[in-house]
Amino acid sequence: MALQNLKYAARTLRHAPGYTLAALLSLGLGIGANTAIFTLTNAVFLHPLPVKDPSAVVELYQVDHATHSTISNLARTTLSVPNFKDLRDQNDVFTGAVGFMQTGVTLTGAGKPLQQTVFLTTANYFQVLGIQAAAGRLFRPDEDRLPGGNAGAVLSYRLWQRLYGGDPKAVGRTVALNTVPYEIIGVAPPDFKGTLTVGPAEVAWIPLSMHSQVLSGPAEQFFNSRRMRMLSAFARLKPGVDERRALASLQTIFARLEAEYPADNRGRSVETSPLSEAALGFLPRGQTTAAAFALSGAVGFVLLIACANIANLSLARATKRAREMGIRVALGASRSSLVAHLLMEAELLALAGGALGIAIGWAGARLLWSLRPSFLAQSSIALQLDARVCAFTLAASLLTGLLFGLAPIFRSSAPDLASILNTGGRGNIQGGGRNRLRSALVVCEMALAMVALAGAGLFVRSMQNAQRIDLGFDTRDLCVLAFDLGSERMTPQRGMQFTRSVLERVQAVPGVAAAAIADTAPLGGGFLQTAFHETDPVDSRLGTLVLSSAVTPGFFDTWRIPLVEGRLLSRFDRAGTRRVAVVSEAMARRFWPGQKAAGKRFHFAGPDLIEVVGVVKQTTVINIGEVPQPVVYMPWEQDYQPFAVLAVRASIPPERALPGVTAAVQSLDPDLALLNPSTMQQVIGQALWAPRIAAALFGLFGLLGMVLAVIGVYGVMAYMVLQRTSEIGIRMAMGARASNVIGIVVGQSMRLAVAGIVVGLCAALALTRLVANLLFDVSPDDPLTFAAVACVLAATALIAGGIPAWRAARIDPVKALRQE
Template sequence: MLSDFRIAARRLRRAPGFTTVALLTLALGIGATTAIFSVVNGVLLRPPPYPEPDRLVVAWGVYPDFGRTSTSLPDFLDWRDGFARVGELAAIGDAQYTVTGDRAPERANGAAVTANYFHVLGIAPVLGRDFVADDERGAVPSVVILGNEFWRRHYGADPAVVGKAITLNGISRTIIGVAPAGLEYPASPDLLVPQRTDTTFNRRSEFLDVLGRLKPGVTVEQARATLAAVSARLAQQYPQTNARIRSDLGTLREELVGPAQRALWVFMGAAGLVLLVACANAANLLLARAAGRAREVALVAALGAGRRRVFRQLLVESLVLSVAGGALGVLLASLGVKLLAASHFDAIPRLGAVQVDGRVLGFALAVSVLTGLLFGVVPAMRLSSESLQGTLRAGGRSLAGTAGGRRTRDALVLAEVAMAVVLLVGAALLARSFQRLLSVSPGFDAEHVLTARVSLPRARYPDDVRTRAAWDAVLMRVRAVPGVTSAALTSNVPFAGIGYWSVQVEGRTPDPNRTTNEDAQPYSVTDGYFKTLGIRLVRGRVIDARDRDGAPYVAVINTEMAKRFWPGRDPIGGRVSVDGETWCTVVGVVADTRQEGLGQRPYAQLYFSAAQLARGSMFVAVRGAGDPSSYVAAVRNAVAAVDPELPVYDTRTLAERLDRDVARPRVTAMLVALFAAVALALAAVGIYGVVAYGVAQRAREFGIRMALGARPRSVVRLVVGQGTAPVLAGLALGLGAAWGASRVLGALLYGVSATDPVAFIVVTVFLGAVALVAAYVPARRATRVDPVVVLAQD
């Protein structure tokens, strides 16, 4: 075997052109497959970094028309009690803090967790102590656990940090511990604080995520049934708030992967098809090379080498070639993974865990060996066949020129074309879907708008009077910045995450059998908001300077809310409330905006005056001439002039927020299109190679035809017709396969059917044109054969 490997390496070195083309072909196929497997391994296959991760689950509420939602504190407490016989539940809420002290003010992402959070995960702080039940009680929890990255970044991993004080939102807290690295739920929080459980919340004030650990032997189905029974009991006990909400439960692994799971498996399938196309191309290359080696193999056989020995030597050459191509493919995959990680692309979760590790290298080796077997067996079997020597003695014609050889090459071309069709149809569907998504109007003008968030600590801004004064001062200074054409404050901006408030409409009695939620997306905005974002007024008026504190409470609604809550009636003059006490008169209706994503339908939206209903955290929205990001420094200076301890964070242009929203479908379409382009190029090379080789093998025939008076046009038609026959068969087979496979893409498509005829027609025409060109070029060469030269040589 060692001798076989040495001989194989020496022969490949002696054929640099063939070896280079084959290596590049295999490197593309193996590299693409390995790179995608690296992502699949790090994102889907790697378990969460906790003890017994398969016992970790996540629970949530479900509305029939709205879908999944967080849960409220009262519901969580009941879930926790009812779930105790099958497992333990912990709650996680969002907690944002301004960190001040001996450094510039900074906004920190935190999590408010119940005291059993670390216990449910099965881990413990690396320094200090865990939370205890008493930490959950009290108006303001006085302790905090630092996130591991925050501890290293701000304290240089100082082990003496435990017991020190840290100022959060103007209040001093004691650091009691440091969390371990690698927390994934929530992802790498800067701070962890106790979640209060001794306070009163409405049952539909849904702000908690729920994490659980099952007892040994309990299945996910059993846990889901237990939680469903608790939910059903709450629906009977509290029909006003819980009649329409149910519960569901899934594994933490599925939760961490999220919607990227289907896309990643699609990528893996696409990369696998590229690998198969590369195998078919490599097999065709070997068959073509067999023509030059037929006499060599016959001589070896004549000297006593048996068929098995010849077959082994030829197969070893294929394996050497595939392993070398695999090594080059691993380098390409490693480079691709590094580029992906360096891009900080957040459309793929857990991207930081992606790396070319031992499992990936083992996968690459296995793929390389399997690839060598796939593309090497057929040529080796044909070249080592017993009939080969008789064929050579009879007329000197090579194996590659026999009818059997032609059928094999045509079958490989057919397979290449069929797989390329599947990939091209998928790419066309995703491209059309992405185009449809981009054509959706968001309902606002995202160009030339900067958004930045500012939060006022409750300790320094304890009442509405101080809060309003601070916001008025910030807005006045921002509007005075040169180049700013309009500016406003808003409690939220598109694609930044939005909550839902239950609403009451005066004179409307909710239908107990209703199919939609009685809620809306709330916004607290200043005058100038609708102008700054370019939201169109439908009728009435927008919130303006007259809607100040002390004036009658007003609200503006969107078209969707008007249709839902005032069907067939004019909502202007109607009244709406979110607490049953403060009633706001509707003064205007504006166009719908897509706040959660271009692919999400508009929801009921309710706008209040920020001057009347003050909020502690607001976005500054600025529209100006030129690049909106150039106003970042001016906004920071304006805020610092009001209060130097207020950090400005989450600073992005509105166009960037829109771009992030479409990042996942864009990358999905681009990657599948890239794989399709590689497969198309390989298929075109395969078609060209087969036709060109056929022309070379049939040079004598074409010379005779030309000598007998055949016109060049008829020769071209003959060659192209024979060369495209397997292409047409591959098109038919590929279209049938694509028709079935395209349904896998259904969940990834927007506004396009999985069997969209335009995509299938475009792919058929395009691939047919490429095949014609690939066959025509060598066909033209056949017409240049000199009959005198060919016949003289013969």
């Protein structure tokens, strides 16, 4: 019987090509959009890390309850090396604890110099994760004990493929990282790139004991300081130990560390979380999760609108099939057999739409991932049509078939034989109940479209606001590039001389108006330090986390950051002179509210006092739209750092100046890898990637929902005109004007549209609050956005209803009466 119903359903759909094609297209787009978003969500949130028993692995991180901070993402930070070692050695709840940190090095020995991501890890890294080598071997337990004595590297599978084409003989070869030779001892398995789901696939791992050969600047200078939190950590629970018991043990240990090292650990503690929560890396999990839910909701609304549209089409088709259903009942068909046939037809159509949707979804997911910004260019995620994605698409298809099939099943499975016979076989009886159902579906479509468009409007407004935010400096005619002198193992004296030469050489390039160097990239934050008032001791309860940045003279002029108070840094602020700094307005307000900051002094964890000589306008240093951050600008030659970011103010278009600038730097050292040469507008574009892609996606899905809803309005009104042709003919024969007919049709369409807009407005006011933390400087119930969206939707509904109204006004009364 099921096979017979299947064959009959396929035959009836084949005999209605217009209906079938329209339904398949709607379903393919609706299910495809949902599959695309779910494929990305699955890869980022649900795809398990390729490690042994990941549920038994927990992340360890530190929290600071004492030090004041305005940086929102510092609720959880990494551990210091000494604190990690104490937690590792004193616990009795883990079979092993791992510490690691990510950094960048210059790789030579396999072609031209390349910037390469490496992980410094404790030797038990792969053992704790349960990873086996694809070639060669992994670290031995003692390979992180001798400082600088174990220069061995494990390559990721992708890096092995890129550098050596997968040649097994690569194991045993030598590659140089920051000029230090490392023996390639092994290759990780193909699906392993570390403990991040969103991260680079071409990486290398080296022992943590090699830190002095890889790190430079503050990271190396304070590597063994308890205040320097730089080590990510995870551990594997012993059998029978749960996370709660492990956390209690760790907090007991940390309480002892707080008492033993109060200056460094007071007010700080340790927490744990499942390894899966750490898999997003630097991406803020809360906002990323909220964005995924919001996008899922948007595409869900699109699918519901498509369901309502197909339900309306099915109701219209059911009217034409009334005679067929009546004859089947007259011949003895039971209501259950009619329901089975109609349900089979709906599900067959839904499954066909699902097959189309999975193809659209797979292509859509890959397209969306290809639009990621350049700072994620080397990152990879596991985009797979796995069992979870296929099961989701199958479930969505079956549920969709049930949703759009219910209305015609309910109407067609109990035909009125007398009414059908009285029509003489024309099959166009349309009861008031069916009209009401079709109208209700249109109202639902308009309501869902209103919610989708409201979300789209808010994200578009958010993007516009983000683009207009004053960053505190002039982004026009500016280009930047970075280089790491630590990769060349330069001494501070040689490094300072090299940066002087860079500035001299670059300022001589035609089209360059000014140039300066800092140790942090634009919107890259800075080196986190705890600052204290002049008379305060080093006590976390009295400190404030600030961002410090070493800059050369001319930095503020090059970036065009206005001076608010005092003076700027000059060439006379050099090593051996009194320590000075320029601070941001937020720093001045935090430390000396209501006072002049110039002339005041403060200190970091060391004893040296630093005098404030000037205050500059607040700038954006981490994220666009951030809370103003306290920033300390130090003279380059008093606080030299090997990582350098060159900023150039051009008198010509910056993209034209950039090649000359890069050539000038490379002329001084051809082996120096230059990082991310770009214009400042490109950097800003990368920073705005999230709001832009959100606006584009929500706008696309909102527009798709509106189009489907408007098609629904048009379909209902066109069908209504067709159904009431004779009535309209009689009205016109009795003297009704064309304008009267247009008013009747348009009035009915607008009543449906307005009802849907009102319902959607109420729903949108409740739902948009869920994405409030994803918006830039716009309220989730912004009246201007809601009013604009409602007007746009009403205008499109007016057009959709106006077309059949215009056709109704052109009906020939004589032909209409003859047709009846």
